[in-house]
Structure formats: C-alpha cells, structure tokens
Amino acid sequence: MKSMKPFLVACLFTASSLAAPPIVIQNATILTVTRGTLTGSILIRNGKIEEIGERITAPADAQIVDATGQFVMPGIVDCHSHIAADSINEGSVSVSAMVGIEDVLNPEDIAIYRALAGGVTTANILHGSANSIGGKCTVVKLRWGKDAHDMIFEGAMPGIKFALGENPKRAGNPSGQRIGAANVLRYPATRMGVEDVIREAFTEAKAYQQSWKDYNDKVARGEQAIAPRRDLKLEPLVEVLEGKRFVHAHCYRADEILMLLRVADEFGFKIRTLQHVLEGYKVAKEIAAHGAGASTFSDWWSYKLEAFDAIPYNAAIMTRKGIVVSLNSDSAELMRHLNDEAAKTMKYGGLSETEALSLITINPAKQLAIDNRVGSIEVGKDADLAIFDKHPLSNFAKVEKVYIDGELYFDRNKDLADRAVHEADKKKLLDKERELQRRAAPGAVRRPAA
Amino acid sequence: MKSIAFAFLFAAAALVAGDDDTFLIRGATVHPVASAEIVDGFVLVRDGKIAGVGRVFTPPKGMRVIEGKGLHVYPGMIDSGTQMGLSEIGSTRESVDTGELGKFDPQLRAEIAINPSSEHIPVTRANGITSVVSLPMSAGGGGGGRRGPAPSIIAGQAALVHLDGWTWEEMDILKSAGMSLRIPTILAPAGRGGDPDAPPALGGRYSFAEARRNYETDLRELRDFFEHARRYQKAKAANEKGFRPDLKFEAMLPVLEGKEPVVVLAARERAIRDAVQLADQQKVRVIIANPREIGKMGPELKARNIPAILGPTLELPLRDDDPYDAAYTLPDQFFKAGVKFAFGSFDNEFSRNLPYQAATAVAFGLPHEEALKAITLNAAQIWGVSDRIGSIEEGKWADLMITDGDPLEAKTQVKQLFIKGKNVDLDNKQKRLYEKYMNRP
Incomplete structure (x- = not known):
C-alpha cells in the first residue's frame, strides 16, 4: 500500500494536468529569444508550448488570453539566488560540501512571489560564499503555493557552490566581517589558502574515488572486499570529478578566476559557471577556453575592494569573447527586475535586444543545462512565460502575468483585486491580537502593532 | 593624406571648442522641464549660462554650433x-x-x-x-x-x-x-x-x-x-x-x-x-x-x-x-x-x-x-x-545633457554633458578598462 502512494500521486498529478484546458495567448508580440520575434499566438497544452504562430486555430475548449499590445517572453531564469531557503551559509568549516540547500528549501518565502511578479520562473538556489567549497545547490521553479519538493526542477543537474576571494578568506581575518561563522579564526585567510583548500579537498576526493574504484573492481572480480566508509563531504566532490554535479564558483578578481580554472584543469573537472566574475572581462580568453559559463551583475561595483575594477561592460565583453553569459540577481530585490538589468547591457557594450534578453533566459538555462526545457519560447518546451505590458527591455514595463508549466502563478489584476481581502484579513487578526493582549494584561506596555 | 589633415583640423577645432562656454545647440528636441518640450528647438549658451531657449535662432558668425538633429536636450x-x-x-x-x-x-x-x-x-x-x-x-x-x-x-x-x-x-x-x-x-x-x-x-x-x-x-x-x-x-x-x-x-x-x-x-x-x-x-x-x-x-x-x-x-x-x-x-x-x-x-x-x-x-x-x-x-x-539649476531656462547655469532618447530608459546614451556650459569629459575608469580589455589580444 505504502509503495502505491507515489504512483497514485503521479496519477493524480497527470490527471489534473490533463484536465486543465489548453490556453491560447493571442495577439501578443512574442519574443522567442531563439527564433526571433513575431506577433501572434501561443498554444499551451499539458504545461508545454504546443504551437507558436501568427495565426493559430484555438481548440474549442481553449481558454483565451488576449494579450493585445503586450509582450510575451520566456520566463526569466536566475542563475544565482538565495531566496526560498531557511539558511544559506554553513561557514564553520572550510569545506561544507556535506550540506545542501534542498534540505532547507522554504516554499513559503514571500520572495518567491515577489520574484514571480518580476517575471522569474526558474532559479538556481545557492549555498552562501562563506567557504572555499560550500554546500550543494538546487534548481527550482517558482511554483508558489506548492510544497518544497514540488518546487524542485525535475531532472536538473545538481550543483555545488565554491567561493574565492574576500568572502571565504574573511573567516581567517581577525578583523574581517565573518560570514556565517562563529568568532574563531578559520583557515584560510588568503587567496593562497583558498587555492590550497580546494586542492586539498580534491586530492582527498580523488583518493576516496580510487578507494571505491578499488573496492568495486574487487567485487567485480568476485574477491572479498570491505566497502570504504561513506564520506558525505567527499561524495559531492567525486560527483564533480565524474561530471555529475556542476560547480558554481563565486569569484571576483582575474587572478583567482584563473587559479580556479587551472586547479580544475589539473584535477580534470570543469567549472560550469563562474558566479559574479566581475573581472571576468580581464581573463575572458581563458574562461572561454575552459568552457565555463559566466553569470555576472549588470553594474554592481565598488562595494568592496575586489569589486573596484568591476565594469558594466563585463557582460558585453565576455559575450563578444565567446562566453555564455547570464545576468543574475543574488538579491531578492534585484531578482524582481532582471529585465531592467539586461537592458543596461545595450547601453554598456552595445548588445542587441536579443543578446540582452538571452542573458536572463536561454543563456542561464544553458548554464544550468535546462535549455531543453526552458529559456526560450519554442514548441515542446515548458510553458514558462512572462507577459509584460510593454517591451521588457523598457524601464517602463511591468509584468502582467506569469505562467509556469502552463499554470498561471502571477496575475497582476488578481493581485490588485485580492488586496482589499488581505487587508481585511490582516485587520481581523490584529484586532484579535489586541483584544487578547488587553485581556491578558490590562494597562501593560505593549509593542505597537506593525 | 587629406583625411589626416582633416582629422587634425577637426581635433584642433574640438580642442578650442571644448574650452568655449558660449555655443548653440540646435535642431534638437529640447526638454526644458519647466515648460513644454520644443521639437526642433535650440538652446543658446553664453558664458556658461543659458541665454535663450526656443524654436528658431540664427547664430552670429563664428559661434560654435552643436547640431542636435535626432537628439534630445535635458537639464542635467x-x-x-x-x-x-x-x-x-x-x-x-x-x-x-x-x-x-x-x-x-x-x-x-x-x-x-x-x-x-x-x-x-x-x-x-x-x-x-x-x-x-x-x-x-x-x-x-x-x-x-x-x-x-x-x-x-x-x-x-x-x-x-x-x-x-x-x-x-x-x-x-x-x-x-x-x-x-x-x-x-x-x-x-x-x-x-x-x-x-x-x-x-x-x-x-x-x-x-x-x-x-x-x-x-x-x-x-x-x-x-x-x-x-x-x-x-x-x-x-x-x-x-x-x-x-x-x-x-x-x-x-x-x-x-x-x-x-x-x-x-x-x-x-x-x-x-x-x-x-x-x-x-x-x-x-x-x-x-x-x-x-x-x-x-x-x-x-x-x-x-x-x-x-x-x-x-x-x-x-x-x-x-x-x-x-x-x-x-x-x-x-x-x-x-x-x-x-x-x-x-x-x-x-x-x-x-x-x-x-x-x-x-x-x-x-x-x-x-x-x-x-x-x-x-x-x-x-x-x-x-x-x-x-534644474531646468533649461534663461539665466540658469548651462547644466545640460544631450541624449539619443529618453534618459529614463536604460538603453539611452548620453552623448554630451555640460556643467556650467563647459563640456564635461564622459570618459571614466570603467570605459578605459572596457577599451583596454576589449582590445586584449
């Protein structure tokens, strides 16, 4: 009976998707990102994009969404976010590969809804940057209202966070502002130490990998063998060595970027994405040669020493030098207007509209290897769409509707209509709280509500 | 040869013009902010101050003229x-x-x-x-x-x-x-x-x-x-x-x-x-x-x-x-x-x-x-x-920007900037790094 449950749930899930009527978004300017721009319609069925065209015959049972004068773009993909998680940094050790974001996903974080309202549908939720090798990361879809498990992007490659430079070395600096760690010094305190931590860890991981290989070989030969003790810290690193887990590395300066690429070369693994990578433009050639993606900010700079050579042309230079580049948020606030951030690359470095939109759609999807599912408006892809009232690269644009898997997750009109109801509900709760306080302790000093 | 000579002349003229805080911007859409926008308008700057705003103005001989066709002028x-x-x-x-x-x-x-x-x-x-x-x-x-x-x-x-x-x-x-x-x-x-x-x-x-x-x-x-x-x-x-x-x-x-x-x-x-x-x-x-x-x-x-x-x-x-x-x-x-x-x-x-x-x-x-x-x-x-400061009106300092569009849009470029009528250098550390590393072999 117990084993039946997942099966039943799967049946129910499929049944409900099947039951949902097809949707036709009509009369919209459709920014497919990969297949040009057209004015026409999109047919969504069973959570997928079934048809795109200037003229589509809507099925009889279809729900019609009139998007006259509006713009549809692929749901935005954010390659670097820390929303929807109860904790971010396990900073007490230099290598915290044993921990993972998946275990602390919080589907009730209001930041999810707010990001949806900015057109974001998929996000890479990362561990923090407190240590050279951080915890495991999880790609989620912003299915607001679903539970943590249902947010996880099915089949997306898992990742792990690395961090270089000021943040991980702060923990070893007596006057540094330590992130997520207690008031004890923790190795490393320099960029030299950061390299060493990574090399030590992968040296260990290789030996661990070998011990399992030896064991498996023995078993295969029918010999008696004792299995190695499982090491939860090294297992994710072995996955990295075997290409089963992506490395997303926080970095700033050109020297440390190059260092990491060379360490990865030495141990025979790939850096999937360099995150922030504010001086990536200085070593673009080396990044392109390694094949790493770059996920950067539009125009952040000067908030710390290692960000002082950051330039808003970074995304454009790296694009021109052949790197797959994305713009990320790293912030619950910035996440709400990644389209505005993308527009800045047209000013700084002269990217085209399509190139600018690619930075927040197909490129991050490629970086996360989910571009077969999301990142552009193409037949067969997930119906993850954001409808804007104006061109999304205009600073005057705002999001009207957001679909994930063909399901409507944000609707500005509904949001506006619900406000009075929420306000009334809140007032009821506050009145009740006041009344309870009054009864419990008449005349006591009370904290004013909100 | 001709083009080199021409470039030289042009550079020399620009150098002189750069120090000149008397000039005319014409043919641009002027957004005075204090009043309605003027399509195909002019801004006259004399000794670093705005000396006139309007639709038609014939510059005296020798006055430096900035052609603003297709561009916009806003206050800084x-x-x-x-x-x-x-x-x-x-x-x-x-x-x-x-x-x-x-x-x-x-x-x-x-x-x-x-x-x-x-x-x-x-x-x-x-x-x-x-x-x-x-x-x-x-x-x-x-x-x-x-x-x-x-x-x-x-x-x-x-x-x-x-x-x-x-x-x-x-x-x-x-x-x-x-x-x-x-x-x-x-x-x-x-x-x-x-x-x-x-x-x-x-x-x-x-x-x-x-x-x-x-x-x-x-x-x-x-x-x-x-x-x-x-x-x-x-x-x-x-x-x-x-x-x-x-x-x-x-x-x-x-x-x-x-x-x-x-x-x-x-x-x-x-x-x-x-x-x-x-x-x-x-x-x-x-x-x-x-x-x-x-x-x-x-x-x-x-x-x-x-x-x-x-x-x-x-x-x-x-x-x-x-x-x-x-x-x-x-x-x-x-x-x-x-x-x-x-x-x-x-x-x-x-x-x-x-x-x-x-x-x-x-x-x-x-x-x-x-x-x-x-x-x-x-x-x-x-x-x-x-x-x-604050608007394009006669008597105010010529704090002006010339753009190719609405400055509220990120894709708009600032083409020229004036503070007290003086052409301000739009170069900065970030542009220099951009040019340097775009040209990295």
Whole structure:
C-alpha cells in the first residue's frame, strides 16, 4: 500500500494536468529569444508550448488570453539566488560540501512571489560564499503555493557552490566581517589558502574515488572486499570529478578566476559557471577556453575592494569573447527586475535586444543545462512565460502575468483585486491580537502593532 | 593624406571648442522641464549660462554650433541623496568618511571631505547626473562598518556640489544644503531585512521596553540640544557677559533661523510623524529623506509644505504582507498626496541609476513629467537653488545633457554633458578598462 502512494500521486498529478484546458495567448508580440520575434499566438497544452504562430486555430475548449499590445517572453531564469531557503551559509568549516540547500528549501518565502511578479520562473538556489567549497545547490521553479519538493526542477543537474576571494578568506581575518561563522579564526585567510583548500579537498576526493574504484573492481572480480566508509563531504566532490554535479564558483578578481580554472584543469573537472566574475572581462580568453559559463551583475561595483575594477561592460565583453553569459540577481530585490538589468547591457557594450534578453533566459538555462526545457519560447518546451505590458527591455514595463508549466502563478489584476481581502484579513487578526493582549494584561506596555 | 589633415583640423577645432562656454545647440528636441518640450528647438549658451531657449535662432558668425538633429536636450540630473566623495569602497573602512563619532555633530561639513578625484564622480556623471547632494550619515563607529558606538542623531551638514571641478571649492553649489538628522526611533533589530530606521550599529536584539527607553532618551536629548542651541542664539544676540563661542551651536544658527533645512532620515510612518513634530516644535524647515511609506502622513506633509527626498524605487516592501509593488508605487502615492518630492539614490555605486528609479515609478503610476521633475527641477526647488539649476531656462547655469532618447530608459546614451556650459569629459575608469580589455589580444 505504502509503495502505491507515489504512483497514485503521479496519477493524480497527470490527471489534473490533463484536465486543465489548453490556453491560447493571442495577439501578443512574442519574443522567442531563439527564433526571433513575431506577433501572434501561443498554444499551451499539458504545461508545454504546443504551437507558436501568427495565426493559430484555438481548440474549442481553449481558454483565451488576449494579450493585445503586450509582450510575451520566456520566463526569466536566475542563475544565482538565495531566496526560498531557511539558511544559506554553513561557514564553520572550510569545506561544507556535506550540506545542501534542498534540505532547507522554504516554499513559503514571500520572495518567491515577489520574484514571480518580476517575471522569474526558474532559479538556481545557492549555498552562501562563506567557504572555499560550500554546500550543494538546487534548481527550482517558482511554483508558489506548492510544497518544497514540488518546487524542485525535475531532472536538473545538481550543483555545488565554491567561493574565492574576500568572502571565504574573511573567516581567517581577525578583523574581517565573518560570514556565517562563529568568532574563531578559520583557515584560510588568503587567496593562497583558498587555492590550497580546494586542492586539498580534491586530492582527498580523488583518493576516496580510487578507494571505491578499488573496492568495486574487487567485487567485480568476485574477491572479498570491505566497502570504504561513506564520506558525505567527499561524495559531492567525486560527483564533480565524474561530471555529475556542476560547480558554481563565486569569484571576483582575474587572478583567482584563473587559479580556479587551472586547479580544475589539473584535477580534470570543469567549472560550469563562474558566479559574479566581475573581472571576468580581464581573463575572458581563458574562461572561454575552459568552457565555463559566466553569470555576472549588470553594474554592481565598488562595494568592496575586489569589486573596484568591476565594469558594466563585463557582460558585453565576455559575450563578444565567446562566453555564455547570464545576468543574475543574488538579491531578492534585484531578482524582481532582471529585465531592467539586461537592458543596461545595450547601453554598456552595445548588445542587441536579443543578446540582452538571452542573458536572463536561454543563456542561464544553458548554464544550468535546462535549455531543453526552458529559456526560450519554442514548441515542446515548458510553458514558462512572462507577459509584460510593454517591451521588457523598457524601464517602463511591468509584468502582467506569469505562467509556469502552463499554470498561471502571477496575475497582476488578481493581485490588485485580492488586496482589499488581505487587508481585511490582516485587520481581523490584529484586532484579535489586541483584544487578547488587553485581556491578558490590562494597562501593560505593549509593542505597537506593525 | 587629406583625411589626416582633416582629422587634425577637426581635433584642433574640438580642442578650442571644448574650452568655449558660449555655443548653440540646435535642431534638437529640447526638454526644458519647466515648460513644454520644443521639437526642433535650440538652446543658446553664453558664458556658461543659458541665454535663450526656443524654436528658431540664427547664430552670429563664428559661434560654435552643436547640431542636435535626432537628439534630445535635458537639464542635467540632480541626485538628492548620495555620499559622493565621502565613500569610495563601501567595505573598506579607510576609504569611508560618511559618519563621525558622537551623537550631535552639526558642525561637521561634508563638503570639505569630498574627494574630487573619487572614481565615482566620472562614473556617475557619464550617465547625465550633473550635481549631487552629499549627505553625512552615521553608521556608528565612523562609517563603513557594522560595529561601533551609538550612532549619531545629527551627523553634519550636507553639501550640494557639481560633479566637476579640480577641488571641492570648484564643485561647490551649496556648502550647507541641509543638516543631516536621523530621527530617533523605537528600533527593531537591524540587519538584513531589519528595520530601515534602525542604525546598523545597534544590530543586536533587545527588549521592547529597552528600545522604548532608548527612543525616549534620544528624543529628549534631541529636544535639549535644540533648546541649548536656542539659548546660545539668544545669548549671542544679546552679547551676554561670559559668552563663549561653541562650534556645535554656531552650526545650528542657520537651522534655527530657517535658512538651512533639516534633512530628516525617516523611513516609517511613525518616524515621519516624529519628523513633522520636530518641524512643529522647533519651528525649523524639514525635508524628509528616504521615506519607505507615507501612511497617513500625506496631508500633514502637504499642509506644512514639507518636501521629501524619495530613496530607491527599486526596493523591497517594508513588510512581508505589503503589496509586492509597495516601493514601486510610493512616488505616485507622494504625488497623489500633493507632497513635493525629488529622488535620491542614497548610494554612490548606483547613483548613475537615478533615472531608472524614476522610470519604475512611471511604470507604476507616476506621470512621466513628474518623474523627470523629481530628478531635475523639483530637486533644485527643494534645495533652494532653482535660480541656478534644474531646468533649461534663461539665466540658469548651462547644466545640460544631450541624449539619443529618453534618459529614463536604460538603453539611452548620453552623448554630451555640460556643467556650467563647459563640456564635461564622459570618459571614466570603467570605459578605459572596457577599451583596454576589449582590445586584449
């Protein structure tokens, strides 16, 4: 009976998707990102994009969404976010590969809804940057209202966070502002130490990998063998060595970027994405040669020493030098207007509209290897769409509707209509709280509500 | 050969023209802000000042002419809240001079600590911002860090400066644009997602009773400070025996005389209410800075003609259950309440994004012309310098930008910038790095 449950749930899930009527978004300017721009319609069925065209015959049972004068773009993909998680940094050790974001996903974080309202549908939720090798990361879809498990992007490659430079070395600096760690010094305190931590860890991981290989070989030969003790810290690193887990590395300066690429070369693994990578433009050639993606900010700079050579042309230079580049948020606030951030690359470095939109759609999807599912408006892809009232690269644009898997997750009109109801509900709760306080302790000093 | 000679001539002419603060821009769409836009209009600049705006003008022989066909002319933008020149690298204490020790420091002057060589200046001005208010703001412990002693209440005098000049003296527009004051509040724990009124230096947790005690003590000390300043003013005026000069109280005199406004940092409705009370009780001019909500304070502010410097529009709502667009709609809420406002970035790093803060407000209801005013003319009026800057009107300094489109749109490029009629270099560290590394073999 117990084993039946997942099966039943799967049946129910499929049944409900099947039951949902097809949707036709009509009369919209459709920014497919990969297949040009057209004015026409999109047919969504069973959570997928079934048809795109200037003229589509809507099925009889279809729900019609009139998007006259509006713009549809692929749901935005954010390659670097820390929303929807109860904790971010396990900073007490230099290598915290044993921990993972998946275990602390919080589907009730209001930041999810707010990001949806900015057109974001998929996000890479990362561990923090407190240590050279951080915890495991999880790609989620912003299915607001679903539970943590249902947010996880099915089949997306898992990742792990690395961090270089000021943040991980702060923990070893007596006057540094330590992130997520207690008031004890923790190795490393320099960029030299950061390299060493990574090399030590992968040296260990290789030996661990070998011990399992030896064991498996023995078993295969029918010999008696004792299995190695499982090491939860090294297992994710072995996955990295075997290409089963992506490395997303926080970095700033050109020297440390190059260092990491060379360490990865030495141990025979790939850096999937360099995150922030504010001086990536200085070593673009080396990044392109390694094949790493770059996920950067539009125009952040000067908030710390290692960000002082950051330039808003970074995304454009790296694009021109052949790197797959994305713009990320790293912030619950910035996440709400990644389209505005993308527009800045047209000013700084002269990217085209399509190139600018690619930075927040197909490129991050490629970086996360989910571009077969999301990142552009193409037949067969997930119906993850954001409808804007104006061109999304205009600073005057705002999001009207957001679909994930063909399901409507944000609707500005509904949001506006619900406000009075929420306000009334809140007032009821506050009145009740006041009344309870009054009864419990008449005349006591009370904290004013909100 | 011919082309080389031509290029040489051209370069020589440009060199001469660069020093010339008398010229004509013609054929452009002129946006004076104070009046309706003029399609195919001209702006005449003579000796660094605007000498005429209109539709047709025939330049005298020899006058330098800038052809503006297809381009737009706007007044230079004003960022009404920055720490320009006071802070270079946020996390590096040695480069931060934003806030002193001590609770009441009205004698401190931001202007004399503005580093005219700050890299932030050319970066900011490349996007069309010609002047900024540089505001001392205490973070406790002298700024830059999250640790330190109690934060100040009066942090010092803000300066309004041009983003051009070899020295801060040459940058000067207003030495004392306003007195920076943090209104005491009942503080919730500060930090990430904490209360924006809470100074970071008090980042710990403490009881509500304790918070209320601190708040009442701070308010009493603030009232006492004003009271002492007023007695000092009287003693000085009466030339009382034994009168001794005091730099702190001396600095308060322009405030008490209503010559200098108090720039009150107040995020929440409660803090704004206390700021209004301060204006009423102390009979001083108040400007609300970086409010994050308006609540029921609209009519109170309007009735007293108290203006506001609105902070970033691209900001998270204050509370989890606020509408997602609470910060986006705030400028329109101020506009509908009839409260005059300008925009400030309250930042250096993102000062150049000032027009996009205004643009988001437009997306969420604020009329476009009001958004433009809030980064030009309104700012000049609020700071009392609208006789000199803020719009394209005869007699004002020629602080102008020539763009290829609406400056509120990120994709728009600033083509030329003038401060006091002088062509300002749009180059900066970031462009130099761009060119250098684009050309890396």
